[in-house]
Amino acid sequence: MAQQRIVLRNCGVIDPMQISTYLDRDGFKALKKALAGVTQEQIIDEIKLSGLRGRGGAGFPCGLKWELAGKAQVDEKYVICNADEGEIGTFKDRYILERDPFTLIEAMAIAGYAIGAKRGYIYLRAEYHCLLDLLKNAIGQAKEGGFLDQFDIDIREGAGAYICGEESALMDSIEGKRGEVRYRPPFPPSRGLWGKPTIINNVETLMNIPQIIFNGGHWFSQLGTEQSKGTKVFSVSGDVKKPGVYELVLGSRLRELVEGLALAEKVKMVQVGGATGRIIPYEMIDMPLAFESILGAGAIIVFNETRDIIDIVYRVMEFLAEECCGKCTPCREGTEVMVEILERFSRGGGLETDISLLEEVASAMMLSSLCGLGQAAPIPVVNSLQYFRSVYENRIRQN
Amino acid sequence: MEQIALTINDRQLSASSGMTILEVAKENSIDIPALCYRQELSPIGACRICVVEVERSETLVGSCHTPIAQGMVIHTHSKKVLQVRKTMVELLLASHCGNCFMCDKANICELRSIATDLEVGLPRFQVKKRYYPVEDASPFIVRDLTKCILCRRCVSACNEIKKEKVFGIAYRGFDSKVVVDFDQPIDKDVCRDCDVCISFCPTGALSKHGEIGEEKKGEPLIISG
Numbered sequence: 226m227a228q229q230r231i232v233l234r235n236c237g238v239i240d241p242m243q244i245s246t247y248l249d250r251d252g253f254k255a256l257k258k259a260l261a262g263v264t265q266e267q268i269i270d271e272i273k274l275s276g277l278r279g280r281g282g283a284g285f286p287c288g289l290k291w292e293l294a295g296k297a298q299v300d301e302k303y304v305i306c307n308a309d310e311g312e313i314g315t316f317k318d319r320y321i322l323e324r325d326p327f328t329l330i331e332a333m334a335i336a337g338y339a340i341g342a343k344r345g346y347i348y349l350r351a352e353y354h355c356l357l358d359l360l361k362n363a364i365g366q367a368k369e370g371g372f373l374d375q376f377d378i379d380i381r382e383g384a385g386a387y388i389c390g391e392e393s394a395l396m397d398s399i400e401g402k403r404g405e406v407r408y409r410p411p412f413p414p415s416r417g418l419w420g421k422p423t424i425i426n427n428v429e430t431l432m433n434i435p436q437i438i439f440n441g442g443h444w445f446s447q448l449g450t451e452q453s454k455g456t457k458v459f460s461v462s463g464d465v466k467k468p469g470v471y472e473l474v475l476g477s478r479l480r481e482l483v484e485g486l487a488l489a490e491k492v493k494m495v496q497v498g499g500a501t502g503r504i505i506p507y508e509m510i511d512m513p514l515a516f517e518s519i520l521g522a523g524a525i526i527v528f529n530e531t532r533d534i535i536d537i538v539y540r541v542m543e544f545l546a547e548e549c550c551g552k553c554t555p556c557r558e559g560t561e562v563m564v565e566i567l568e569r570f571s572r573g574g575g576l577e578t579d580i581s582l583l584e585e586v587a588s589a590m591m592l593s594s595l596c597g598l599g600q601a602a603p604i605p606v607v608n609s610l611q612y613f614r615s616v617y618e619n620r621i622r623q624n
Numbered sequence: 625m626e627q628i629a630l631t632i633n634d635r636q637l638s639a640s641s642g643m644t645i646l647e648v649a650k651e652n653s654i655d656i657p658a659l660c661y662r663q664e665l666s667p668i669g670a671c672r673i674c675v676v677e678v679e680r681s682e683t684l685v686g687s688c689h690t691p692i693a694q695g696m697v698i699h700t701h702s703k704k705v706l707q708v709r710k711t712m713v714e715l716l717l718a719s720h721c722g723n724c725f726m727c728d729k730a731n732i733c734e735l736r737s738i739a740t741d742l743e744v745g746l747p748r749f750q751v752k753k754r755y756y757p758v759e760d761a762s763p764f765i766v767r768d769l770t771k772c773i774l775c776r777r778c779v780s781a782c783n784e785i786k787k788e789k790v791f792g793i794a795y796r797g798f799d800s801k802v803v804v805d806f807d808q809p810i811d812k813d814v815c816r817d818c819d820v821c822i823s824f825c826p827t828g829a830l831s832k833h834g835e836i837g838e839e840k841k842g843e844p845l846i847i848s849g
């Protein structure tokens with residue numbers, strides 16, 4: 226398998242400030258094709274056929290989401306592009322937005338037509354304020370070019386909370402409320418922003434849409450594995466010689482990315498998927514990168530032999546405790562309990578009973594938390610106990 | 625109204641669509657504990673005590689806010705469910721002040737009663753305790769947030785029943801707090817003779833000023849050896 230540019234095809238090629246350079250690369254042809262005689266159902270069928278799944282972490286089938294929203298018989302609907310990119314170690318959405326805002330705009334307009342929405346929002350991470358002018362300029366040029374006659378795009382800036390990347394908290398935030406998680410059902414495609422049917426997709430997910438419409442869903446479904454079609458953009462960081470953004474066909478091996486492209490040496494472990502992502506030891510580096518094995522939002526953080534697993538897990542847990550919205554008991558209290566236990570271990574302490582307490586809290590959090598943050602927060606801890614248990618046991622013995 | 629067939633704890637039941645799992649359970653005398661839910665308020669979904677196992681769902685689901693669906697198979701008291709509920713209560717107790725013996729509401733505290741039902745004893749988790757000074761500036765209400773378990777019933781009760789919107793949530797994570805305005809001690813005139821939030825609080829966090837008697841009540845019990 227190899228690198229292939231679908232999502233990043235225009236990055237570094239076009240001028241993000243000049244729509245003409247985008248038009249030269251078949252820009253807005255997919256939208257034109259969609260608006261000229263293709264029905265809404267046909268577009269959704271094409272997306273379903275492509276097998277495209279969400280790139281924001283959860284991997285929900287994109288076509289299915291659109292279909293649910295498309296079917297709702299309501300006048301007002303919304304399309305949201307999730308550009309909150311708060312995950313530790315992810316910077317791919319920023320890379321994309323900086324270099325190719327036009328494809329995203331075209332994709333949102335197609336999404337709007339497909340589900341019958343007239344308005345879309347880009348929810349931009351607070352720290353990406355520097356991209357605001359670039360995005361506004363791109364939207365302005367698309368409007369002038371007559372590409373947004375039936376669909377309006379607005380930008381909403383976040384205020385610096387990781388949890389506002391979670392879809393329901395994000396919608397609360399756009400509505401002007403405190404960004405906090407809502408229970409589901411109802412899911413956004415039936416009741417989302419302002420209570421109206423809404424689809425919310427990650428930047429990278431949307432970036433695939435124009436290409437799928439242009440080349441057909443079948444073309445896209447030829448790439449990748451059984452359950453993971455297309456490519457994935459990875460943000461690689463940590464102990465590597467060449468950190469950066471790489472796009473690979475799904476199913477490529479983690480080793481190819483980490484050692485082959487990013488030139489990592491003496492790797493001890495890799496965290497795949499950000500703060501709540503799995504941590505795997507070097508022995509498992511031949512795993513394929515796909516939804517059926519390991520993927521997440523595409524953050525790849527590499528640690529070499531000088532790194533201490535407990536330190537890493539402790540710091541990640543501190544981050545999650547800090548970013549927890551505070552609504553539900555397991556996450557609000559559980560992350561705090563874990564921070565206290567891990568802090569003890571990181572200082573060289575730790576008791577025999579701490580390991581079973583960690584496991585008990587982890588299990589309760591994963592089973593009962595209200596959202597993905599609390600449900601996935603224990604994953605690094607659980608992995609570290611699975612693959613590096615002896616490190617904990619040594620600390621206890623030395624204590 | 626459409627009828628939905630479902631199974632709870634191996635019993636085949638039928639109920640109207642739109643009902644939540646908790647409502648159906650209650651109607652059939654199946655007792656699911658709930659801490660943040662109250663019939664008079666819309667579901668909050670915060671405490672997670674009411675979770676149940678629904679077959680084919682990866683996680684447990686909150687019964688107070690999850691609507692029933694055709695063919696659902698539910699277990700309300702499986703080992704997995706009970707273990708999670710116990711951990712939940714233990715977590716709440718771990719950061720709780722624990723001064724039950726001097727709490728006016730000790731005998732009507734819902735947290736204590738659920739803890740007793742689930743046989744949760746002294747919490748094993750070492751975690752910092754929440755501490756806030758008692759707010760007693762208002763003549764109508766005393767807030768002792770050290771005892772608050774963040775169920776948010778007071779927020780909903782004020783919003784939905786009195787429509788005054790006195791309370792909000794501030795800060796994040798473990799530091800989350802029910803606040804008034806920009807985190808001022810409560811002293812609102814609208815709270816005069818209201819008591820709605822007090823009646824909804826499951827713990828001793830909200831109460832009225834105690835009546836201090838002028839008479840001497842008796843000698844303290846002195847135990848001599």
Ligand SMILES: Cc1cc2nc3c(=O)[nH]c(=O)nc-3n(C[C@H](O)[C@H](O)[C@H](O)COP(=O)(O)O)c2cc1C
Nearest residue numbers: 279280281307310311390391392426427430597598
């Ligand atoms: C705590 C938390 C943070 C999240 N942050 C992001 C984010 O920054 N960007 C994103 O696209 N999705 C994020 N998600 C996932 C979204 O909730 C949602 O699943 C996603 O935007 C759906 O789009 P997709 O189907 O295209 O992936 C987050 C989820 C959780 C639980």
Ligand code: SF4
Nearest residue numbers: 550552553556596599
């Ligand atoms: S899991 Fe954490 S972040 Fe998610 S709703 Fe619960 S407290 Fe908030």
Ligand code: SF4
Nearest residue numbers: 772773775776778825
């Ligand atoms: S004050 Fe009482 S009702 Fe309000 S959140 Fe705290 S425990 Fe719940």
Ligand code: FES
Nearest residue numbers: 660671672674688
């Ligand atoms: S009673 Fe259902 S979450 Fe609190």
